[in-house]
Amino acid sequence: MSATAAALVPERPTLPKLREAAAGCQACELWRTGTQTVFGEGPRRARLLLVGEQPGDREDREGHPFVGPAGRLLDEALEEAGIARADVYLTNIVKHFRWKAQAGKGGKRIHAKPNAEHVEACRPWLEAELAVVRPELVVPLGATAAQGLLGRSFRVTRERGQVHERDGVRYVATVHPSSILRAGERRAAQRADFVDDLRRVRALLA
Ligand code: URA
Numbered sequence: 052m053s054a055t056a057a058a059l060v061p062e063r064p065t066l067p068k069l070r071e072a073a074a075g076c077q078a079c080e081l082w083r084t085g086t087q088t089v090f091g092e093g094p095r096r097a098r099l100l101l102v103g104e105q106p107g108d109r110e111d112r113e114g115h116p117f118v119g120p121a122g123r124l125l126d127e128a129l130e131e132a133g134i135a136r137a138d139v140y141l142t143n144i145v146k147h148f149r150w151k152a153q154a155g156k157g158g159k160r161i162h163a164k165p166n167a168e169h170v171e172a173c174r175p176w177l178e179a180e181l182a183v184v185r186p187e188l189v190v191p192l193g194a195t196a197a198q199g200l201l202g203r204s205f206r207v208t209r210e211r212g213q214v215h216e217r218d219g220v221r222y223v224a225t226v227h228p229s230s231i232l233r234a235g236e237r238r239a240a241q242r243a244d245f246v247d248d249l250r251r252v253r254a255l256l257a
Contacts, residue, residue: 055172056175056176057175059073060175060176064179064182065095066091066095073090079147079169079172081148081169082147085106085147085148085149086114087111089115089148090142091177092142093138093184094184099139099186100139100180100181100184100186102144102189103117103121103143103192103193103196103227104143104164104165104192104193105143105195106143106146106148107119107229108159111160116142120229121229121232124228124231129249132253134252140184140186144170144177146176149162149163150162150163151163162229164195165195186220187256188221188222190222190225190249191224193207193230195227196224196227197210205224207224207225211225212251214255225245226241231245
């Protein structure tokens with residue numbers, strides 16, 4: 052079996068201790084090409100925890116989750132749904148940026164999807180965040196987070212917006228905001244569906 056971050060998780064974890072330990076994580080090879088570990092952020096007792104895929108280019112440089120274009124869309128959608136970002140714990144299932152260089156000179160860093168080994172290597176960090184925050188509701192954003200948390204056969208297209216219960220925690224998966232940014236002429240409709248899913252999430256916490 053490949054290495055995971057399990058041995059690095061402090062015995063009595065708190066969010067600051069986890070963040071500090073995760074900063075030195077080398078459980079998979081992504082630390083070599085990423086700038087830094089991008090750990091989750093938000094209130095320790097958040098009722099709602101959102102899980103993205105991995106930090107993007109901006110997040111990798113700045114060290115905070117969802118601060119780039121997808122984060123902006125997420126912020127706006129949360130606001131429209133009546134959810135305050137400040138009340139939400141935001142994290143990613145993989146905490147280093149996986150990228151490839153765009154072909155050609157001076158190529159930009161292009162997002163590359165993390166694979167199952169990256170997800171498994173990083174899983175202990177998310178499990179520890181869940182154990183400390185103990186949210187009532189977890190929202191995986193997109194297929195990587197949804198399948199990592201709800202099983203490989205989970206299909207966001209089919210099961211988005213539905214409530215799944217695991218170990219006393221409710222999960223409601225939806226699309227990843229980046230997929231809306233790439234949706235072209237379907238962008239407005241997909242954005243509206245995303246806000247609807249978040250409204251459902253808010254209603255579940257009412
Ligand atoms: N996409 C993600 O999945 N997470 C981020 O933090 C930013 C973009």
